[in-house]
Amino acid sequence: MAKPKVAVYWSAACGGCDVKVLDTNEKILDIAAAVDLLFWPIALDFKYKDVEEMADREIDLCIINGGIRNSEQEHIVKLLRRKSKVVAALGACAISGGIPALANLYDAQSILDYVYHKTTSIDNFQGPLPQPEYDAPEGRLTIPKFYDSVFALDQMIDVQYYIPGCPPPPSLIVKALTAFLQGTLPPPPATVAGEGSVCDECPRERNREAKVKKWKRIAQFTPPADTKKCLLDEGFFCLGPATQAGCEALCIKANIPCEGCMGKPQGVTDRGSKMLSYIASLTDASTEEEAKKILNDVVDQAGLLYRFDLPKSLIGGRRKE
Amino acid sequence: MSFEPKLLGFLCNWCAYAGADLAGVSRMKYPPNLRIIRIMCTGRLDPQMVLKAFAEGADGVFIGG
Amino acid sequence: MKSVKSMQRISIDPITRLEGHGKIEIFLDENGEVVNAYFQVPELRGFEKFCQGRPVEELARIVPRI
Numbered sequence: 327m328a329k330p331k332v333a334v335y336w337s338a339a340c341g342g343c344d345v346k347v348l349d350t351n352e353k354i355l356d357i358a359a360a361v362d363l364l365f366w367p368i369a370l371d372f373k374y375k376d377v378e379e380m381a382d383r384e385i386d387l388c389i390i391n392g393g394i395r396n397s398e399q400e401h402i403v404k405l406l407r408r409k410s411k412v413v414a415a416l417g418a419c420a421i422s423g424g425i426p427a428l429a430n431l432y433d434a435q436s437i438l439d440y441v442y443h444k445t446t447s448i449d450n451f452q453g454p455l456p457q458p459e460y461d462a463p464e465g466r467l468t469i470p471k472f473y474d475s476v477f478a479l480d481q482m483i484d485v486q487y488y489i490p491g492c493p494p495p496p497s498l499i500v501k502a503l504t505a506f507l508q509g510t511l512p513p514p515p516a517t518v519a520g521e522g523s524v525c526d527e528c529p530r531e532r533n534r535e536a537k538v539k540k541w542k543r544i545a546q547f548t549p550p551a552d553t554k555k556c557l558l559d560e561g562f563f564c565l566g567p568a569t570q571a572g573c574e575a576l577c578i579k580a581n582i583p584c585e586g587c588m589g590k591p592q593g594v595t596d597r598g599s600k601m602l603s604y605i606a607s608l609t610d611a612s613t614e615e616e617a618k619k620i621l622n623d624v625v626d627q628a629g630l631l632y633r634f635d636l637p638k639s640l641i642g643g644r645r646k647e
Numbered sequence: 648m649s650f651e652p653k654l655l656g657f658l659c660n661w662c663a664y665a666g667a668d669l670a671g672v673s674r675m676k677y678p679p680n681l682r683i684i685r686i687m688c689t690g691r692l693d694p695q696m697v698l699k700a701f702a703e704g705a706d707g708v709f710i711g712g
Numbered sequence: 713m714k715s716v717k718s719m720q721r722i723s724i725d726p727i728t729r730l731e732g733h734g735k736i737e738i739f740l741d742e743n744g745e746v747v748n749a750y751f752q753v754p755e756l757r758g759f760e761k762f763c764q765g766r767p768v769e770e771l772a773r774i775v776p777r778i
Binding site (some may be wrong): 440596600603641 | 691693694695697698699701
Binding site (some may be wrong): 340341342349367368369370371372373374375395396398408424425426428429431432437438440441456462463464465467469470472492543544545585589625626629630633 | 739767
């Protein structure tokens with residue numbers, strides 16, 4: 327039997343997901359031996375032209391990491407969708423926009439203006455902005471169009487499988503690839519992750535009586551002598567209860583509150599508001615004014631509650647006039 | 648044309664909804680802009696529902712309970 | 713400057729085996745000599761903009777994903 331054909335592509339991603347594929351350590355050798363890699367920009371020398379020349383549905387599994395930031399990425403993921411039987415979204419960016427989608431709080435114009443005109447390390451004295459087309463003396467040069475917002479992968483193409491995390495734990499990548507090779511993947515769409523929320527995997531214990539008078543920043547963190555106490559009860563913004571399990575509470579075990587990279591748990595539409603409701607029930611306030619005061623002290627609520635999923639959230643991003 | 652807001656009401660089964668019911672039985676009228684959803688308790692109301700109401704075009708959300 | 717028509721063009725798209733996105737366009741004259749080459753980065757995220765206003769300790773968790 328011919329080996330299954332696999333392609334890996336990154337769009338608006340940092341490369342961390344690709345590194346995590348390599349972080350499967352010695353298993354990467356088994357993976358490389360079991361599949362035919364047709365396209366993988368970070369590791370192999372294939373060009374977009376090679377993908378265009380493939381037959382439709384030639385790729386058995388296409389793993390895409392990264393959200394959609396510009397027209398080139400949209401074009402390539404749509405091309406890969408046509409050439410693939412199964413598409414899997416790898417990592418928070420592909421699933422829900424990820425960190426680059428924090429840019430959805432601003433419009434394209436203000437980002438371009440800041441990056442190319444106002445940043446202190448920029449000396450752009452003539453002030454041009456990148457143009458999609460430029461007529462060089464030798465011929466026309468093109469770069470992709472910079473979109474106004476970042477999109478999650480499934481807002482552009484159909485996605486069958488989701489492997490969450492920022493970056494996804496290698497154990498999940500191995501689990502997904504093994505299931506793919508053995509043909510035991512669940513019926514799509516499905517998420518390859520743990521059961522329940524991060525709290526289910528967290529070794530700390532909740533105190534059901536706990537109330538929080540003041541929400542603290544991580545900078546105020548001094549590891550409590552008792553590492554058994556729940557970080558939320560201690561007043562740290564830990565997104566564990568509103569985050570999909572599967573990471574084995576890696577950050578919390580290192581005394582860092584969960585930032586929610588594994589994405590929303592099953593059955594949740596809008597993760598930030600779900601978390602907000604949890605925060606509200608923990609906050610120790612008897613009047614509305616008091617509650618407002620305690621919660622207004624939290625710096626950057628949007629960045630804490632919606633760090634990884636602005637495009638897929640109900641609030642979406644900046645206010646559109 | 649004057650602005651006709653679309654309002655969505657989440658009413659608690661035990662108080663506000665019973666009140667709305669009684670208003671109906673007493674043949675009192677309220678404008679049709681308000682669409683009421685009965686919930687078993689306002690404690691069941693999730694902020695997600697309020698955001699979803701606004702996302703799907705409600706101009707205002709009324710929570711009674 | 714030679715006319716545009718006679719120029720042969722080699723596109724390397726994307727450049728591979730490195731972290732990041734890039735594209736190189738090389739222009740050759742009729743003798744196959746390189747006239748000019750352009751390196752393009754078709755990618756912008758805007759971290760400079762959206763990191764503003766966030767707590768400084770959170771940046772240590774945001775910018776590694778650049």
